[in-house]
Amino acid sequence: MINMTLNKENIEEQILLFIDGELNEVAEQQLMTYIEAHPEHKALLEAYMMTQLADEEHIVFPDKELLLRKEEHIVPFKKKPVFARIAAAAVLALIAVSTVYILKNDDTDNPLTAINNKKSRVEKYVTAQQKDTSKVLAKIEPKQNKQTPTIQRQQGFKKDISSKEEVVARQKNDIDFIATQQQLAMQNVSYINAIPQEQLQVIALAEKEERGGLPQWLPIKEENLQGLNELVAKVQDLRETIQEKKAQLKSQAIVLTVAGKEFTIGNKQ
Amino acid sequence: MNTTEYNQCVRELSDSLYRFAWKSVGDGEMAKDMVQQAFVTLWESKDTVPFEKGKSYLFTITYRRCMDVHRQRGRTVSAENLHENYSYEQPKIHDLKKTLQTALNLLDEQSKNLVLLKDYEGYSYDEIAKVTDLNTTQVKVYLHRARKVLKNYLVSKEHVI
Numbered sequence A: 001m002i003n004m005t006l007n008k009e010n011i012e013e014q015i016l017l018f019i020d021g022e023l024n025e026v027a028e029q030q031l032m033t034y035i036e037a038h039p040e041h042k043a044l045l046e047a048y049m050m051t052q053l054a055d056e057e058h059i060v061f062p063d064k065e066l067l068l069r070k071e072e073h074i075v076p077f078k079k080k081p082v083f084a085r086i087a088a089a090a091v092l093a094l095i096a097v098s099t100v101y102i103l104k105n106d107d108t109d110n111p112l113t114a115i116n117n118k119k120s121r122v123e124k125y126v127t128a129q130q131k132d133t134s135k136v137l138a139k140i141e142p143k144q145n146k147q148t149p150t151i152q153r154q155q156g157f158k159k160d161i162s163s164k165e166e167v168v169a170r171q172k173n174d175i176d177f178i179a180t181q182q183q184l185a186m187q188n189v190s191y192i193n194a195i196p197q198e199q200l201q202v203i204a205l206a207e208k209e210e211r212g213g214l215p216q217w218l219p220i221k222e223e224n225l226q227g228l229n230e231l232v233a234k235v236q237d238l239r240e241t242i243q244e245k246k247a248q249l250k251s252q253a254i255v256l257t258v259a260g261k262e263f264t265i266g267n268k269q
Numbered sequence B: 001m002n003t004t005e006y007n008q009c010v011r012e013l014s015d016s017l018y019r020f021a022w023k024s025v026g027d028g029e030m031a032k033d034m035v036q037q038a039f040v041t042l043w044e045s046k047d048t049v050p051f052e053k054g055k056s057y058l059f060t061i062t063y064r065r066c067m068d069v070h071r072q073r074g075r076t077v078s079a080e081n082l083h084e085n086y087s088y089e090q091p092k093i094h095d096l097k098k099t100l101q102t103a104l105n106l107l108d109e110q111s112k113n114l115v116l117l118k119d120y121e122g123y124s125y126d127e128i129a130k131v132t133d134l135n136t137t138q139v140k141v142y143l144h145r146a147r148k149v150l151k152n153y154l155v156s157k158e159h160v161i
Helices: A011-019 A025-037 A039-049 A082-105 A111-155 A161-194 A197-209 A222-251 B003-025 B028-044 B051-073 B079-085 B096-105 B109-121 B125-132 B136-155
Strands: A254-258 A261-265
Touching (some): A011 A025, A011 A039, B003 B051, B003 B109, B028 B051, B051 B109, B051 B125, B096 B136, B109 B125, B109 B136
Antiparallel strands (some): A254 A261
8 A cells, every 4th residue: 555644534544444454564653653643533443443353263164074085195106916026126136236246347447457457367377377287296296106116016017117108298298288378378477567558558448349259368278278178077087986986885785683683784775 | 286285275274264154144054065065166176276276266156155145035235224224223232242243244245245354364455356356446445334334333322332
């Protein structure tokens, strides 16, 4: 409402606007000041204030519940059968495991790390090969010294020396082959160490592009491992023979007779 | 509005709507029916009525229904008639609240409803104009006239408390 000058003619309208709450704070203040200055209008103000209806808060609508409607509840995920949930959990677990495995084995992100990893792999391989070689030598050399007299004593005849030497020669060939591979591997390590870091990064990136074929950094080829594989096959045969002997011994049964009764120990065939 | 907002309207507005209807028609059961009908109408058209318009929508429906009831009853007491009658009507109880209710019931339906909307709901002239399909000036004039009638009734020699 626009503020205006109060007088005898408009005081009633201003009081009515005040009763209806249509005056702003300034206008209200003006009205109060005017009435204080002209107390003859105070009775009019009080009379109009009596026309305001009192609150009837005690009157409440009794059937409110009848008017309420069922609200739609937001369900983020629809309930599914048990097997579907189990399948979903299995898939999630598989994805998680795969992700961890990939992240753990993926060294292609950082080319420098990949090169360093290759170096450490080559070094580990060389160390392992050296250990294997020393083990093989340690086993074979004493055998040559001990086996000959033992065989002579047990069999009571002179062993054919030439056939034994052939076996030893073949074994030595295998060892020589492994030693050669070690030297190649060592050369590979020194070669990698000699390459500057920048070039290593370039090589690693190039290898990353060529991914799909056999790793280039391996010091030996698969066909060259044939002799070693034969040794492994022989060891496997020996193991199987020992297992068979063990099984035969277990299958034999001993029968004891005590006070006319027979007691069997072991498996009766 | 959605169902949640509709229910909020029920919780927040049903009491005041009921009060308004009851004071307007003077019949609790009829007021209850009016409120239910107003909310049924709101529910049916809730998709087109925004939540912030819910209150004025409900009061407009109820106001129109009240006016229909008054028309059906065929009792329209003009302010002039009231002014003529109040001098010889003797209120049995000299109590401001009851005297005021008596005076209110002697107002014409439209003036009575305007006073109810103003005093119970605290609507502004503009808001009352929207609910009643009157313009703001009409609302102001009708309301001031109704206040004068009520004041004259209360301060008359017979009804002075």
